[in-house]
Amino acid sequence: MTKLLQSIFVIALYFPLTLLARDDSFPTESALPIDWGHLSLFGQLVHSDELSRAPGSNSEKLSDASLDILYTGGSSRFPMLAEYFYDSEDHDKRLLNRLQLGWRPSENTTLWVGKFNNPNLYWHDSYHDGLYFSPSVTAPLQSAVFFDGGVTAPQISGLRLDHAIQYKQSEWRFNFVAANGPEVLLNKQSDVKPGDFFKDFSNDQRLYIAGLSFLPDALGETEFGVRYSKVNAPWRAFDFTGFEFNLDETVFNAYANLEIDSWRFLLSYSKFKQEINVPEGFAEFTASLDPNNPINASLLLAANLGVQVLNGSLNLRYLHVEFQFNEHWMAYVREEQFEVDAPAEAKLALAQFGVDFEYDKHIAGVRYDFRESHALSLQYSNYRSSISDQEQSTLHLVWSFSLEVGE
Amino acid sequence: MTYLQTALLKLCLGLGLSVLLVQVGVAQSFANQKTGVGAENKKIVLVCINKCEGLELGPMRLRKLFLGMPVKERRHYLKPLINVSDKQLENVFYQSIVAMSRKSFQAKTLMQKLRFAFKVPSQFAEQSLLLRRLQKEPASITYMWQHDAEQLESIHIIRTLWQGAYLGN
Numbered sequence: 001m002t003k004l005l006q007s008i009f010v011i012a013l014y015f016p017l018t019l020l021a022r023d024d025s026f027p028t029e030s031a032l033p034i035d036w037g038h039l040s041l042f043g044q045l046v047h048s049d050e051l052s053r054a055p056g057s058n059s060e061k062l063s064d065a066s067l068d069i070l071y072t073g074g075s076s077r078f079p080m081l082a083e084y085f086y087d088s089e090d091h092d093k094r095l096l097n098r099l100q101l102g103w104r105p106s107e108n109t110t111l112w113v114g115k116f117n118n119p120n121l122y123w124h125d126s127y128h129d130g131l132y133f134s135p136s137v138t139a140p141l142q143s144a145v146f147f148d149g150g151v152t153a154p155q156i157s158g159l160r161l162d163h164a165i166q167y168k169q170s171e172w173r174f175n176f177v178a179a180n181g182p183e184v185l186l187n188k189q190s191d192v193k194p195g196d197f198f199k200d201f202s203n204d205q206r207l208y209i210a211g212l213s214f215l216p217d218a219l220g221e222t223e224f225g226v227r228y229s230k231v232n233a234p235w236r237a238f239d240f241t242g243f244e245f246n247l248d249e250t251v252f253n254a255y256a257n258l259e260i261d262s263w264r265f266l267l268s269y270s271k272f273k274q275e276i277n278v279p280e281g282f283a284e285f286t287a288s289l290d291p292n293n294p295i296n297a298s299l300l301l302a303a304n305l306g307v308q309v310l311n312g313s314l315n316l317r318y319l320h321v322e323f324q325f326n327e328h329w330m331a332y333v334r335e336e337q338f339e340v341d342a343p344a345e346a347k348l349a350l351a352q353f354g355v356d357f358e359y360d361k362h363i364a365g366v367r368y369d370f371r372e373s374h375a376l377s378l379q380y381s382n383y384r385s386s387i388s389d390q391e392q393s394t395l396h397l398v399w400s401f402s403l404e405v406g407e
Numbered sequence: 408m409t410y411l412q413t414a415l416l417k418l419c420l421g422l423g424l425s426v427l428l429v430q431v432g433v434a435q436s437f438a439n440q441k442t443g444v445g446a447e448n449k450k451i452v453l454v455c456i457n458k459c460e461g462l463e464l465g466p467m468r469l470r471k472l473f474l475g476m477p478v479k480e481r482r483h484y485l486k487p488l489i490n491v492s493d494k495q496l497e498n499v500f501y502q503s504i505v506a507m508s509r510k511s512f513q514a515k516t517l518m519q520k521l522r523f524a525f526k527v528p529s530q531f532a533e534q535s536l537l538l539r540r541l542q543k544e545p546a547s548i549t550y551m552w553q554h555d556a557e558q559l560e561s562i563h564i565i566r567t568l569w570q571g572a573y574l575g576n
Contacts, residue, residue, distance in 0.1 A: 038527075040520065072524045076477045076484035079524040102524065107477040107484070110523070126522070133518055162523075169467065219470055327510060373513065402517060404527075 037073025037080070039405035044131035044398060051393040064089045068097075068131060077104050097128075097155055108164040115157045119177060120209050120229040122255040122268055128154065132402040135266065136365060137379040140318045140336050156180060156207055164218075171218035173225070177209040205233030220259065227253040235276065235310075238303065243279045247310060250274075266320040273313045276306070308346040315339045328369050336361040339386075347387050358386045365396075373402045450553040451499050451569040454562050458545045462565055472548065473504050475516045475525045487528040488549040490537055496550070499569045504550070 048062045065088040074080035079102040087093040100114040119125035121141075127134045158179025165172045213225025228251070235245040255268040286303065289296040318336040325331070340347060340358050347358060365379035379396040453469070455462060462480055464472065472478040473487045491497040505512055519525040531537035534551070541547050542561065556562045 038520075040517070042521075070521060072520055072526070074524070076486075076526070081524040100524070104477060107479040133514070133521070218467075219474060219476075327508070369510075373517075404517075 035073070035075075037071055040070040040072070041403040041405060042068040042070065042131050042133075042400070043403070044400045046137065047397045049395045049397075051395055052391060062089075066093075066131065074102070078102065079104060079110070100160075108166070110162045112160040112162070113158075115155055116160055118153050118156050118179075118207075118209075119160070119175060119211060120207075120227055120251050121253050121270055122225065122227065122257070123266075124154070132373060132375060132400040134400075135264075135320060135322065136332060136334060136363060137377055137396040137398050138363070138381065140268070140320075140334070141316055141338065153205070153207075158207070166218055169217055171215045173211075173213045173215065173223075175209070175211040177207065177229075179207045179209075180205060205231050207231045221257060221264075222259045223255075223257045225255055227251075227255075235306075238282075238299070241282075241285060241299070243282045243285065245279060245282075246277050248275045248277070262324040264320075264322040264324075266318075266322075268316070268318055270316040271313060272316075274310050276310045278307060305346050308343055311342075313341040315341070330367045330369070332363075332365050332367070334361075334363045336363070360384050360386060375400050448570070448572060450567050451496065451550055452553045452556050453548065453550050453565040453568050454541075454556050455548050455565060456541055456545055456561050457563045459548075459565075460563055462548075464548070464565065470505055473500070473528060474512075475519055475528050477525065483546045486544055486547040488537055488540055488547050489528050489530040490534070490549050490551055491530050491532055492534040492537065492551075496552070500550070503569050 044066050046062075046064045046066075048064070050062075067086045069084045069086070071082040072080070079100075081098060081100045081102075082096070083098040085093060085095060085097045096115070098114070098116050100112045100116050102110050102112045104110045117125055117128045123140055127139065156177070156179035158177065160179070161174075161176045163174045165174075207229060208231075209227060209229040211225060211227040213223050215223050231247075231249040231251070233247050233249070235247050238245060250273045251270060252273075253268065253270040256265070258265040258267075282303075286300055289300065291297055291300060316336075316338050318334055320332065320334040322330060322332040337360050338358060361381060361383045363379055363381040365377055367375055367377040369375045375398075377396070377398040377400070379398070381394050381396070383392045383394075384390070453464070464478075464480075468478055472485055473489065475487070478485045489500060491500070501507065501509055501512060507515065516525070516527045520527055529540070531540070531549075534555070537549060537551075538559070541549060548565075550568055553564070553567070556564055
């Protein structure tokens, strides 16, 4: 049975249960109409103007529209959530982002089964969806190759347990995840590009995450926390050679989201530690290849660089500061750094192939909220590669909104 | 000349006194409005239907409930119903129950829906619809003017949420 059929089967069993299950055993005087759930729309229209690019390339103007359709249903005891994302330009992004079926045995405990956002990084867990609520137009680490389709998968499928313990006004939150990663769609043998070797991790990855956070006010947004995750993923880049590589990755994320009056400070530090397990016999296999053949040369280079770069650690840190002037106006700035602990030669060689992932990024933006839930944002960002020293500046103009359907 | 000076002085004094009297009158009227003198002193009470007797909800849990977070009492998840049938009830809800602006409340509840699939509490602009829902869903909790609650047989008053002057809509 395919995964799609399995999903349909589970929902077909679960959905009627959520509709019929009542949150209480009170006798009702007359039956209430069935609550079929609610739809919410989160839209975004982005116009990006690349003000400056690397020498030799032309600046581009890009427009993109996206819509996030969120369905929430079920009951307090059996919540349900589904989310479909549509992007006008990027076909790969048009997908069912989340499909979560929950069981809430107590008000502070929820067990989720299904597909959900990877919670190994705070920003991604909190702001991936609902474009209208995102603190900035672009997310940290968005341009790093390891994130988009890499080992740090945006969505994962499995089990997630959320639990909270309240003490007076404060709250401790815990979460545990055991999951699998996303599916691989690329066929490496037919189209080998060095950049792809760092993206192609399969859905066979096994992922475990534990998170702990403290909120001084259980009903507020200020939060201090840590997350720790372990992934073991096959690296399918060289499957066509008959050798199976796999990668062990440990991610540690410490963060603080601090709200003081009109200010908000969001600090995060993440360390990714990776180790490639090279299969026995691969060294002998590469030694037997003719290096004058362009395909073999490409394979040798990619394998050599890939192993060097992936065996090491990566650090991401950022500080995001917001100031709310009034109900309508808000300004924000962010300083973001991404570093790779790898030999300088490997980083330089990769930069020549366009895999230029060590950077400093500065962003500054203003946001104007109007009507009930519409916002206009103008953001300037400057990206500078610390390997090649090339810079890129972009201006984003964004209209975002949220809309409740039928309410 | 002396006569002219005296007349001008009297005119100034008269004008000054009139301005003072007007100001005192305005201030008194404003103070009455604030303290409720002249307006009827009323209470807003937290209610449920009779089957919930003995239910106790502290300010923190009440806030949590009306923010749409799950609150379980005696094996039942409570359902908050927001009464916005008059302007003063709406103001008391934002100021005293959830303690945030209308915009912040909307953002908070929608964000929670997005992250945790928490339901956004239903709002009722008509009290008759609110009462009908309250009767149909025994685990639901709402608030209303005490004089309205006392006229309804099946309503149980949990506690007083707010006390002050009823200024009308």
